[in-house]
Structures are given as C-alpha cells and as structure tokens.
Amino acid sequence: MAAETVKVGIIGCGNISGIYLKNMSQVFDILEVVACADLLMDRARAKAEEFGGVKAVTVRKLLADPAIDVVVNLTVPKAHGEVALAAVKAGKSVYNEKPLAVTRREGKELLKAAKAKGVLVGGAPDTFLGGGLQTCRKLIDDGWVGEPVAAAAFMMGHGHESWHPDPEFFYKPGGGPMFDMGPYYLTALVSLIGPVKRVTGSTRITFPERLVTSKPKSGTVIKVEVPTHIVGVMDFANGAVGTIVTSFDVWGGRLPRIEIYGTEGSLSVPDPNTFGGPVAVKRGRGDWAEVPLTHGYAENSRGLGVADMAYALRSGRAHRANEQLTYHVLDLMHAFHDASDSGKHVMLESSCQRPAALPMGLREGLVDE
Ligand SMILES: NC(=O)c1ccc[n+]([C@@H]2O[C@H](COP(=O)([O-])OP(=O)(O)OC[C@H]3O[C@@H](n4cnc5c(N)ncnc54)[C@H](O)[C@@H]3O)[C@@H](O)[C@H]2O)c1
Numbered sequence: 001m002a003a004e005t006v007k008v009g010i011i012g013c014g015n016i017s018g019i020y021l022k023n024m025s026q027v028f029d030i031l032e033v034v035a036c037a038d039l040l041m042d043r044a045r046a047k048a049e050e051f052g053g054v055k056a057v058t059v060r061k062l063l064a065d066p067a068i069d070v071v072v073n074l075t076v077p078k079a080h081g082e083v084a085l086a087a088v089k090a091g092k093s094v095y096n097e098k099p100l101a102v103t104r105r106e107g108k109e110l111l112k113a114a115k116a117k118g119v120l121v122g123g124a125p126d127t128f129l130g131g132g133l134q135t136c137r138k139l140i141d142d143g144w145v146g147e148p149v150a151a152a153a154f155m156m157g158h159g160h161e162s163w164h165p166d167p168e169f170f171y172k173p174g175g176g177p178m179f180d181m182g183p184y185y186l187t188a189l190v191s192l193i194g195p196v197k198r199v200t201g202s203t204r205i206t207f208p209e210r211l212v213t214s215k216p217k218s219g220t221v222i223k224v225e226v227p228t229h230i231v232g233v234m235d236f237a238n239g240a241v242g243t244i245v246t247s248f249d250v251w252g253g254r255l256p257r258i259e260i261y262g263t264e265g266s267l268s269v270p271d272p273n274t275f276g277g278p279v280a281v282k283r284g285r286g287d288w289a290e291v292p293l294t295h296g297y298a299e300n301s302r303g304l305g306v307a308d309m310a311y312a313l314r315s316g317r318a319h320r321a322n323e324q325l326t327y328h329v330l331d332l333m334h335a336f337h338d339a340s341d342s343g344k345h346v347m348l349e350s351s352c353q354r355p356a357a358l359p360m361g362l363r364e365g366l367v368d369e
Contacts, residue, residue, distance in 0.1 A: 006030055006310035007034045009063075010074060011036075013036050013038040013043040014076075018050075020303050025051055028306070028310075032053075034067060038059075039059070063092070069313060070310065071093070076169045077174030077175060081100075088113045093313060095122055095123050095124075096124065098179075100123050120309055121326075122322040125184045125272070127272055127274065129320060129321070130275025130304070131295045131297050132276045132293060133191065135291060135293045136260070140262070140267065141357060144264070144283065145283075146263030148240040151193060151258065152261075155182075155184075155185060156252055157181075167217070171223070176230070177247055179333055185257075186244070195351040196236050196242075198347050199234050199235070199336055200336075201337065229246075229248070230246050231244070231245050257271045265283040268282075268288065275304075295358055308320050320355035324353065331350040
C-alpha cells in the first residue's frame, strides 16, 4: 500500500533546485513538493511556474506552513546551518544540501535542536544510494575484495568559476574543494568502509584570486578565503588506511576517482558525484572485470535521500543520509584542515554507523520494498 505522501518545501531556488524539483515531484511517489522559497522571490516564482502544484512563498511563510513536513534546504553553504535551524525550530525535518553546515558548532547545534524537537536532520549527498555505489557496497559486503586494507580518492579540477552562474561561495568558508566536493567522496568511503577515527593533512592556496568567466558575473574577481588544494590521510575505525586529494588548483588528472583495496582484490568505484557506474573488480592476480549494477537509481536521482527520509518519517525506521553521517563528514573535512594547521594528527570526535544498504529490486520511485 502506498504510504501517505510527505509534504516538502524547498528553500533555495538556484542552480541545483531544478533536478530536486523534477525528481521529487515526478519520480518519488512518497514526496509531494508543495512550496518553494528564496531570498530572491523571482527565483522562487520561476520554479513554481515550471512545476505545477508548487507555490512560491517567502521563507517565513514556508516555515509557518503546518502542512509542510520536510524542508529541503538548497541554499548556499554559509546559510545551511541558519536556515536548517530555523526549520527545525519550526518543527520541520530538514534535508540540507552539502555540507551539513559550515562549522562544527553550527552542526552540533542543529543536531541538538533536532533531537529536542523530535524531527529528522540529514542531507546530501545521496549519490551513495545510487546504483553505482550500492553495487560497490554489495561487492564489499559480500566479500569480493576481502577485508578493506586501503582506499584512495581523487578530485582533481580547477574550480567552478568557468560555468557556475554565481561561483563566489566556492571560495568562501563552507566552500573550497574539500567542503564542496569532499562530501561525495567521504560519504561514499564511510558508506563503503565505515567511520574514520584519525586523520592528518596538508593544505594550500595556489591562486589567491579567481576570475569569473561564466555569465552573468564574467569579469568579477573573487578573493579566495579557503584552502583550494587539500591532501588528507585517514585511519578508518576498522583499520583500513585511506588517502584523499581534493583540488581546485590543478588542470585535471588521470587518477581514478575512488579505488578500494582489499585483502582479496581491488574495487574500482565510479565517480561519487554520479549515481551510476562503471564498477569493476579485480580478484587476486586476475584481470579487471566490469560488474553489472545490482541496484537501480543509476540516473541523476538527487532527492533519493529525501525520499528515504520520508519513508523513515512514515515508518519510524532509521534514515540513511542521516545526521550522524553528515556530521561525521563535516567533522572529517574540518579535521584535515585542522591537522594541516597544527602539524599533527587529529582524532575524530564524531563517529557514525554505516547506513543500511538499499534493498535490491526496488520499483522505480520506491525506496522501501
Ligand atoms: N550547482 C550544482 O551543480 C550543485 C550540485 C550539487 C550540490 N550543490 C549544492 O547545492 C547548494 C546550492 O547550490 P546552487 O549551485 O544551487 O547555488 P545557487 O547560488 O545557484 O542557489 C542558491 C540559492 O539559495 C538562495 N539563498 C541563499 N541564502 C538564502 C537564505 N538564507 N534563504 C533563502 N534563500 C537563500 C539564493 O538566493 C540562491 O537562489 C550548495 O550547497 C551546493 O554545494 C550544487
């Protein structure tokens, strides 16, 4: 029997909001987007016009609407904490775009407030629930590579000022390649291997200014306020050792996105900023073999984590892109920077469970069987 729909209000109607609106109103049966808001009312109106049944309202009105169960917070990183806290205080569950918040303090405050209010908090990325990364999860859980020994993750690029219409936030606190792209890589690694207990790292800023070449802000110069090349080493709680490099300072590379190395074999993990494959495995001295995906949601399924949260709200089960996972990832990203600043290893204060794997064979639009 179909569960009663969960009503969603979106705050932040910028670049990424279109795919959320599309998937939440057209793919996931349990979700019903009823309202959207933005500081810039025109943006909210434009999205409401594009997607029927959605009202454009002010943020204040959206938060005061008793019909809305979940706020999907698609604002810029520096507003994530404040907007989410206001939503929680209004009695709403919240799904934030990444990162969960900018500072650990904001993140902790949000988790505490959600607990007190009895609402759920979590957020992006939900790519770890996609067909590609769920196939990797199944291969690891079924023992195809043995016990994880090591992992490597690389995000090598030159930043977003050549294409994003408003790229300033990528170079301000809450931005930089680790806070912008790290959540995809770290969430995938934690889902596949488990939580991290200790890190070290080194960071640098190569270009103190960035010239915007995308429209409409072409010619604007952005002052870079955060490290733009971050190298990290992770000791996972289960003993595996990981390395990660995230960079906006290089012109690309040919390193893999993620590889996981086990006692019995190696796993080639797809780009964690996508939902699909390819997935390949190498057992012992054998050759690499591409593995067909075992799970659905291999297309851009942003909103899958919101749908999962909605099922959790209806059934009382745990949700996957949850507060422990998103906070652990936030803590980790800070820890690499702290380690670099202090010249020491940093012990993680937070931890989390690996979120449950998704069931196989789900019908399109469903998250529970
Ligand atoms: N653009 C992408 O490809 C992409 C992909 C994945 C995730 N994200 C994440 O999604 C989030 C939004 O990114 P974007 O690219 O859509 O940015 P954007 O700048 O295009 O849109 C953000 C919107 O939020 C609004 N906003 C800011 N503060 C607000 C507040 N306090 N209250 C209400 N509205 C507010 C802005 O007016 C703007 O319309 C970021 O966290 C980003 O990391 C973006």
